[in-house]
Amino acid sequence: MWFFSEEEKLLQDTVRQFAKSELASKIEKLDHEEGFNRDAFKKLGELGLLGITVPEEDGGAGLGAVATTLAFEEVAAVDASTALSYLAHSILCLNQVAQNGNAEQKTRYLPKLLTGEWIGGMGMTEPGSGSDALGMRTKAVKTPDGMAYVLNGSKTFITNGPCGEIFYCYAKTGETKKDISTFMIEKGMAGFSTGKKFSKMGMRASPTGELVFENCRVGVENRVGGEGESLKMMMRNLDLERITIAGISLGIARASIEAATTYARDRKQFDKPIGSFGPIQERLAEAASWYEACRALTYSCAKMWDEGKMVGKEASMMAAKAKLTSAQMATKVGLECIQILGGYGYIREFPVERSMRDAKAVESGAGTNEILRVIIARQMLGEGASG
Amino acid sequence: MDFQPTAVQQELRELTRKFVKNNIWPIVEKDEETGTFRPEIIAGLGELGLTGIPVEEKYGGAGLGYQDYIVAIEEIARASAAYAISVAVTGLPQVILCEGGTEEQKTQYVPPLAAGKAIGSFSLSEAGAGSDAGSLTTSAKRQGDHYLLNGTKLWTTQADSASTLLLMARTGGPGPQGISTFILEKGMPGLTLGKREKKMGMHISHTMEVLLQDVKVPAKNRVGAEGDGFKVAMNALYAGRITIAAVALGVAATALEVAANHSRERSQFGKPIGEHQGVQFMLADMATELESARLLVQRAAWLKDNGLPFATEASMAKLAATDMAMKITTDSVQLLGGSGYTQDFPVERLMREAKVLQIVEGTNQIQRMIIGRATHLRKEF
Numbered sequence: 001m002w003f004f005s006e007e008e009k010l011l012q013d014t015v016r017q018f019a020k021s022e023l024a025s026k027i028e029k030l031d032h033e034e035g036f037n038r039d040a041f042k043k044l045g046e047l048g049l050l051g052i053t054v055p056e057e058d059g060g061a062g063l064g065a066v067a068t069t070l071a072f073e074e075v076a077a078v079d080a081s082t083a084l085s086y087l088a089h090s091i092l093c094l095n096q097v098a099q100n101g102n103a104e105q106k107t108r109y110l111p112k113l114l115t116g117e118w119i120g121g122m123g124m125t126e127p128g129s130g131s132d133a134l135g136m137r138t139k140a141v142k143t144p145d146g147m148a149y150v151l152n153g154s155k156t157f158i159t160n161g162p163c164g165e166i167f168y169c170y171a172k173t174g175e176t177k178k179d180i181s182t183f184m185i186e187k188g189m190a191g192f193s194t195g196k197k198f199s200k201m202g203m204r205a206s207p208t209g210e211l212v213f214e215n216c217r218v219g220v221e222n223r224v225g226g227e228g229e230s231l232k233m234m235m236r237n238l239d240l241e242r243i244t245i246a247g248i249s250l251g252i253a254r255a256s257i258e259a260a261t262t263y264a265r266d267r268k269q270f271d272k273p274i275g276s277f278g279p280i281q282e283r284l285a286e287a288a289s290w291y292e293a294c295r296a297l298t299y300s301c302a303k304m305w306d307e308g309k310m311v312g313k314e315a316s317m318m319a320a321k322a323k324l325t326s327a328q329m330a331t332k333v334g335l336e337c338i339q340i341l342g343g344y345g346y347i348r349e350f351p352v353e354r355s356m357r358d359a360k361a362v363e364s365g366a367g368t369n370e371i372l373r374v375i376i377a378r379q380m381l382g383e384g385a386s387g
Numbered sequence: 388m389d390f391q392p393t394a395v396q397q398e399l400r401e402l403t404r405k406f407v408k409n410n411i412w413p414i415v416e417k418d419e420e421t422g423t424f425r426p427e428i429i430a431g432l433g434e435l436g437l438t439g440i441p442v443e444e445k446y447g448g449a450g451l452g453y454q455d456y457i458v459a460i461e462e463i464a465r466a467s468a469a470y471a472i473s474v475a476v477t478g479l480p481q482v483i484l485c486e487g488g489t490e491e492q493k494t495q496y497v498p499p500l501a502a503g504k505a506i507g508s509f510s511l512s513e514a515g516a517g518s519d520a521g522s523l524t525t526s527a528k529r530q531g532d533h534y535l536l537n538g539t540k541l542w543t544t545q546a547d548s549a550s551t552l553l554l555m556a557r558t559g560g561p562g563p564q565g566i567s568t569f570i571l572e573k574g575m576p577g578l579t580l581g582k583r584e585k586k587m588g589m590h591i592s593h594t595m596e597v598l599l600q601d602v603k604v605p606a607k608n609r610v611g612a613e614g615d616g617f618k619v620a621m622n623a624l625y626a627g628r629i630t631i632a633a634v635a636l637g638v639a640a641t642a643l644e645v646a647a648n649h650s651r652e653r654s655q656f657g658k659p660i661g662e663h664q665g666v667q668f669m670l671a672d673m674a675t676e677l678e679s680a681r682l683l684v685q686r687a688a689w690l691k692d693n694g695l696p697f698a699t700e701a702s703m704a705k706l707a708a709t710d711m712a713m714k715i716t717t718d719s720v721q722l723l724g725g726s727g728y729t730q731d732f733p734v735e736r737l738m739r740e741a742k743v744l745q746i747v748e749g750t751n752q753i754q755r756m757i758i759g760r761a762t763h764l765r766k767e768f
Contacts, residue, residue, distance in 0.1 A: 032585075125725070128654075129655070130655060130724050130725060131655050131656075131724070132655040132656045135655070135656070156725070157725040198729040198730070198731070199420075199729060199730035199731075200728055200729055200730065200735070201720070201728050201729075201730070201735035201736075201738070201739065202728075208729075268515070269516075269517060269518050269519035269522075270518075270519045270522075271519075271522075279752060279755070331717070335713065335717075335742070338587075338742060338746075339745060339746070339750070339751070339752070342517050342518065342746055342750050343512070343517060343541070343542050343746055343747075345746070346586050346587050346588075346742065346743050346746055347584045347585060347586050347587070347594075348584075348585040348586065348587070349584075349585070353586075353587035353742075354587075356587075356742075357587065357739070360717070360720060360728065360735075360738075361728055363721055364720075364721070364724045364725050364727070364728055365725070368721070368724050369721065370665055370666075370721075373665070
């Protein structure tokens with residue numbers, strides 16, 4: 001984008017180089033075997049990219065939403081699974097600890113998350129509460145001595161659940177929808193287990209699982225922020241998640257468009273490159289235009305976020321718009337690009353079938369299309385949205 | 388116009404549904420994961436008379452029409468597009484031989500295929516000849532009483548388990564008029580399999596490369612006259628498009644069933660999600676598109692059964708039904724949210740299966756070319 005700073009352009013080059021050398025040769029196999037590229041996290045840590053949004057005084061890169069979205073786009077253009085796990089680690093866990101944790105919590109968790117020695121994740125969604133996130137039922141009850149909480153309940157669809165060490169988890173500490181508190185949950189705590197791992201259509205090299213709490217005792221020192229005071233920071237981070245995950249959709253779409261363009265140039269049928277046929281040109285032109293439109297919206301949102309030019313519900317609406325359009329665009333572009341490649345698009349030798357499978361995940365993760373439309377419409381209609 | 392299914396069609400539906408429930412549903416998810424094809428399933432369908440539905444009884448078939456055939460294909464596809472395709476592909480050589488084969492070819496090759504005791508295959512595409520099938524380069528050189536075949540074929544469904552393979556090769560000059568069709572048998576010297584494609588979905592159905600190195604094929608194995616091969620292949624594909632469209636109906640029907648069940652069972656914001664208008668509208672579009680496509684498929688089958696021109700209508704049915712299946716399966720994954728994306732529900736598999744239906748038996752771009760050319764010349768609508 002025209003407004004990228006020199007620093008952001010440098011970051012883009014660095015991440016592109018990283019993706020090419022560390023991810024490209026491994027992803028097809030990891031996708032097939034449902035593996036996880038843990039080494040990539042060590043390398044991202046060495047490059048200082050895991051704490052991309054973490055302030056410099058806390059050991060991070062001190063960058064904003066534009067830089068993060070760029071990093072995710074570049075990783076996702078090669079390996080969307082690693083991009084998704086990177087987002088869960090850096091935005092959903094690391095960024096939240098840095099933003100909301102106290103000095104003690106930062107000292108305990110940040111160093112190992114910044115180097116990638118520990119993998120982080122976040123626990124919000126539950127089996128019965130997806131789009132209806134505030135309907136969560138995991139309960140945290142304070143012990144009589146006030147020194148700890150006992151957690152019961154379960155979380156589902158947790159990115160990095162099966163491979164992570166640290167989870168930034170939400171639980172109810174009261175009866176109302178808004179009584180939400182946050183707890184740092186560490187792998188190995190008594191009463192905490194990671195439940196089952198899901199087999200998925202795509203994003204297969206980004207492990208997704210459950211987090212299960214059965215009388216899990218968590219010391220009061222692991223509560224982040226005040227009791228019942230997490231709602232606002234949970235919602236604000238969802239906005240940042242939505243802006244930056246749009247970068248993943250952009251990267252996926254770009255990879256598909258590049259593959260289809262090369263193919264349309266090289267493939268001959270009826271004695272001409274298929275790119276010389278009008279309908280193929282039309283498809284490519286549409287795909288490229290939608291990609292650019294989503295890219296402009298997403299980075300413009302990221303820039304406004306970084307400069308404090310969109311806040312509160314306005315920010316939630318804009319983030320929802322960027323994510324809704326980008327996610328739908330990536331699946332649509334993915335399907336079209338498979339079709340341009342015909343039979344070759346359906347086999348694993350070309351990356352477009354994987355791109356499409358990965359793209360579909362983003363239409364449900366980080367807020368389904370449906371709930372994003374609700375957020376947008378409510379902001380547009382105000383009182384008029386309630387029946 | 389009669390929209391009531393016949394007694395035969397109702398019986399076919401129940402018979403197929405029962406077999407599919409007992410024999411395919413229990414194994415399909417696991418077999419898709421491991422890519423395991425079970426010939427015994429085709430044999431089982433054969434015992435019920437479901438692998439040779441449109442073939443004359445004297446060659447072992449059921450002697451029924453395409454209107455009946457699509458009922459069985461749709462039912463199989465509700466559980467597994469791969470087995471529905473397997474039945475359709477085993478059907479292709481039967482249909483081709485019954486229409487253009489010699490009496491000897493018919494009696495020798497059709498009965499085992501119609502009974503499901505043998506598996507059939509059809510090989511046309513090559514690396515450089517996909518939509519432009521008329522440019523294929525596999526050669527068949529006449530040498531006395533046989534032909535010598537050389538070349539490489541791509542995208543051949545179930546070539547690894549087929550005992551009878553119909554294959555198009557070039558006997559004459561360039562272009563479609565230089566192509567002939569041959570019956571190849573498993574084990575012919577020089578006929579080997581190349582790689583098996585790793586695909587996005589439909590793993591039960593193996594997609595093979597077929598290698599031909601000086602394969603000696605007796606001249607009596609040529610189907611029709613020299614140079615008729617392309618016509619033979621195209622005629623088979625016109626009918627094949629009706630069956631692929633029926634596969635799409637089955638895939639979409641299951642995706643819609645799962646979505647509707649989920650909309651009743653899943654509650655968010657204190658009520659079943661099916662009571663939210665956004666979800667209702669999605670279901671309404673899905674149901675309407677499925678029913679529209681089904682009518683188009685039935686009409687194409689009716690035209691064929693009545694000996695009327697049906698090629699354009701078959702293309703319309705294939706285009707509409709497979710695009711519809713892609714959309715319905717995608718929306719079904721969406722309606723199930725995160726659950727739809729996992730392999731705990733069948734819809735993500737159905738979505739991966741739907742995609743290939745837009746590519747096989749003529750890509751949907753080729754269908755548009757066929758329909759577009761016909762429409763361009765039509766004066767009344």
